[in-house]
Amino acid sequence: MTPRRIGVVGGGPSGALCAERLASAGFQVTLYDEHLAWEKPCGGGLTHKAIRMYPFLLESPQPKKLVQSVYLISHNGNCAHLPLDHPIVIYSRTVLNGLLLERAAAAGCRIVRSRVTSIDIAGKSPWLATANTTQQVDFLVLASGARNSFFPTTAPLEPADLEMTLGYFVDSRADTIHVKFLRRLQGYIWSFPRPDHLSVGICGSLARHTSRELQGYLEQFLRDERISTENARFYSHILPSPRAHTLASRRIGGPNWALIGDAAGWVDPVTGEGLYYALRSGDLLAESLVSGEPEEYPRRVRDDFSADLEIAAQIARRFYWGSFLGGAIATRMIQFIERSVTFRTLMSDLFSGAQDYTSLKKRLWTQFGATVGEVLGSFLRPANSTSTRPSPDGA
Numbered sequence: 093m094t095p096r097r098i099g100v101v102g103g104g105p106s107g108a109l110c111a112e113r114l115a116s117a118g119f120q121v122t123l124y125d126e127h128l129a130w131e132k133p134c135g136g137g138l139t140h141k142a143i144r145m146y147p148f149l150l151e152s153p154q155p156k157k158l159v160q161s162v163y164l165i166s167h168n169g170n171c172a173h174l175p176l177d178h179p180i181v182i183y184s185r186t187v188l189n190g191l192l193l194e195r196a197a198a199a200g201c202r203i204v205r206s207r208v209t210s211i212d213i214a215g216k217s218p219w220l221a222t223a224n225t226t227q228q229v230d231f232l233v234l235a236s237g238a239r240n241s242f243f244p245t246t247a248p249l250e251p252a253d254l255e256m257t258l259g260y261f262v263d264s265r266a267d268t269i270h271v272k273f274l275r276r277l278q279g280y281i282w283s284f285p286r287p288d289h290l291s292v293g294i295c296g297s298l299a300r301h302t303s304r305e306l307q308g309y310l311e312q313f314l315r316d317e318r319i320s321t322e323n324a325r326f327y328s329h330i331l332p333s334p335r336a337h338t339l340a341s342r343r344i345g346g347p348n349w350a351l352i353g354d355a356a357g358w359v360d361p362v363t364g365e366g367l368y369y370a371l372r373s374g375d376l377l378a379e380s381l382v383s384g385e386p387e388e389y390p391r392r393v394r395d396d397f398s399a400d401l402e403i404a405a406q407i408a409r410r411f412y413w414g415s416f417l418g419g420a421i422a423t424r425m426i427q428f429i430e431r432s433v434t435f436r437t438l439m440s441d442l443f444s445g446a447q448d449y450t451s452l453k454k455r456l457w458t459q460f461g462a463t464v465g466e467v468l469g470s471f472l473r474p475a476n477s478t479s480t481r482p483s484p485d486g487a
Contacts, residue, residue, distance in 0.1 A: 096120055098381070099220050099229035100201075101208045101242065103128050105367055106353025107235030108192035109146075110374030115199035117382045122229075124222065125236075126207035129190035131261065132329065136185050136286060137269070139445030140178030142368040145375075150181055154191050155287040157182040162443060164426045165272040172429040174436065178444040180269065184286050188367075208236070211349075213244045218348050231381060232349040235374065238332040240355055246343040249357055251299040255279060255333040255364075258306055259293020260314075260324040266290060270317075270484040273422035274309055277301070278412045280364075281313045283484035292319060292484065295364055297333065317484050331366065332357040336405035339398055345389050350377050358393075360401060361408040368445065369397060403449040431470035434462045 098114050100107045103125030115121045137159075143150045150156075158179040165171045183191075197203055206222040211232060218232040234242050238249055259282075266285040273280050279296035294310040314321060334342075334357040344351045352358075358369035373393060380389040416424045428435045438455060441447035447455070 097229045098122070098231050098233060099218070099227060100124065100233040100235060101211070101220065102233075102235030102237065102240070102353070102355070103193055103203070104132070104189060104235060104237070104353060104370065105192055106355075106370035106374035107233065108189065108196045108374075109371050110233055110235065110352060110378045111201040112192070112196040112199045113375060113378035114381060115196060115201040117378070119381070121196075121201040122204060122227065123193075123196060123201055124204050124206055124208050124220070126205065128193060128203070128205055129186050131327075132185040132189070136182050136188065136291060136367070137284060137365070138181040138183070138367055139365060139443075140180075141445035142371060143178075143181055145368075146371060148195075149183075149188075149191075152191055154183065154187050156187075157285055157287050159267065159269050159285060161267075162269045162271060164429065165270065166423040166426045167273060167275040167420065168423065170423055170426050170430075172426045172436075174429055174440055174443060176440050176444050178446055180444065182284055182286055184288070187287075208242075211242050211244065213346065213349050216348070230348070231386065233352060233374075233377065234349060234355050235352045236355055238354040238357065239330045242355075243351075244349050245346055246351070249332055249334065249338070252297070253332060253334045253338045253357060254298040255295045255331050256298050256301065256303060256306060256328070257293055257295045257331055258303060258326070258328040259291060259310060260321050260326055262290040262292050262319060262321060262324045264290050264319070266484060268484075272313060273412075273420070273426075275420060277306075277309060279306075281310060283317075283319070290319075290484065293327070295331070295333075298330065303328065319484060331364070332359045333361050333364070333408075334359065334401070334405060335361075336402045339402045339405060344393070345377075345386065347386070350386065350389055352377050356393075358398070358401070361405040362411055362449075363443070365445070369401070372397060400449050403452075407449060407452075428463065428467060432463045432466035434459050434466055 098119050098121045100111045100123040111121045111123045160176045160179045162174040208220050210221045212219040217228050219228050270283040281294045284291045294306050296306050344356045352373040353370035358373050359366040376392045377389050380386050414421050
């Protein structure tokens with residue numbers, strides 16, 4: 093029997109899109125969130141695959157930034173300019189969340205600004221409680237983040253499956269994304285230009301790094317790049333960065349409940365991209381419920397993207413800790429981007445979301461000869477100059 097009364101816990105992108113899809117299909121949907129639209133501490137970038145799947149995110153009148161270049165910096169100062177054929181669309185998270193919640197409300201979803209304090213899935217129809225009321229529903233959608241307290245019959249994510257982020261919202265403007273890799277960091281430093289400010293931050297494995305260590309790396313980057321934090325707003329948050337076996341084995345749904353977005357751990361362990369997977373998981377769960385097949389949700393997710401994320405998780409450890417030709421992989425990647433058009437195009441596709449991980453190895457090997465030839469040939473001519481790269485704060 094198809095559940096008709098849906099309770100959604102969490103009003104971020106995954107919860108809001110899932111609520112919109114279900115309300116549009118005639119379900120009675122109530123969404124609960126104590127913050128609603130808020131400035132989540134992350135880059136806020138939507139890649140090409142997200143825009144291709146959800147074109148309204150590009151077409152909407154809300155303010156956004158289209159970024160078509162990335163500057164990558166290694167721990168020893170090597171840097172490369174990576175032009176993007178497909179721009180990354182960057183919103184303020186307050187604006188993006190507000191847009192998605194407005195669409196959910198327009199579709200008929202009831203939105204309640206309140207914190208859910210407890211849930212109960214023991215019976216056929218689950219219950220949820222807030223400070224003021226208790227509601228019984230037919231199906232419970234849990235979209236309240238990686239560290240929420242609601243993990244029915246499944247385990248919370250372990251520290252090794254999480255990453256800490258911290259940084260600043262800086263009153264400055266820029267046109268390019270900057271990403272810096274450090275030798276001892278399982279993560280990276282970023283500067284993402286939003287329409288009216290910069291999000292400058294750092295992410296690192298919760299199991300390997302302390303907040304004090306991460307803040308030290310970030311403060312050094314800010315000094316090196318002459319980015320002022322005067323009047324800036326500090327932020328910190330915990331996000332998923334799952335291991336391969338966690339993605340393969342963790343339970344994400346039951347007869348009357350399901351996890352979506354960050355709560356399910358759907359984040360790219362290499363790039364940290366989470367918005368696409370938040371939106372897509374909410375969409376896939378809605379499709380499963382509309383078709384009367386909620387038990388099909390895990391299979392649909394695996395067929396669509398989670399098997400690809402398992403490969404990304406295997407790559408992530410080698411990327412951050414491995415070496416190639418006597419140097420850190422991130423350093424060699426940046427050097428190859430600078431010296432090889434073929435490799436630069438591949439990495440542009442990977443950063444913009446046009447290249448998946450499943451076929452990445454095959455493409456790398458297919459293009460290996462051309463890449464090596466271009467790298468060797470580049471030593472016979474001056475390398476592209478990176479001395480004039482723009483500052484992350486647009487100075």
